[in-house]
Amino acid sequence: MATEVTTENFEDVLKEKSITVLDFxxxxxxxxxxxxxxxxxLYEDNKQNxxxxxxxxxxxxxxxxxxxxxxxxxxxxxxxxxVELKDRRIVGxxxxxxxxxxxxxxxxx
Numbered sequence: 778m779a780t781e782v783t784t785e786n787f788e789d790v791l792k793e794k795s796i797t798v799l800d801f802x803x804x805x806x807x808x809x810x811x812x813x814x815x816x817x818x819l820y821e822d823n824k825q826n827x828x829x830x831x832x833x834x835x836x837x838x839x840x841x842x843x844x845x846x847x848x849x850x851x852x853x854x855x856x857x858x859x860v861e862l863k864d865r866r867i868v869g870x871x872x873x874x875x876x877x878x879x880x881x882x883x884x885x886x
Contacts, residue, residue, distance in 0.1 A: 779820040780831035784838045796828040797856040808870040
């Protein structure tokens with residue numbers, strides 16, 4: 778299961794591995810509920826890689842969502858060495874293949 782990220786552990790999670798994938802979600806969001814099993818599956822498929830895959834509830838960690846300009850959920854962000862790769866941000870539901878493609882590209886670089 779993907780790492781639960783909160784305001785309290787956000788900075789530590791970004792420092793754990795060189796690549797971090799975070800799903801900003803909300804419990805009332807239909808597309809977010811559809812994406813949660815995709816995120817958990819990505820976590821399972823990438824356990825052997827040097828990445829962290831987590832999810833952060835925007836209702837409980839509003840300050841982090843505001844800091845990163847999250848305006849819609851689900852929003853998936855990719856970080857490398859603690860810095861968001863803004864050109865990789867995905868808003869809305871996408872299939873697992875699209876996320877894995879980006880992860881693979883980041884692992885190669």
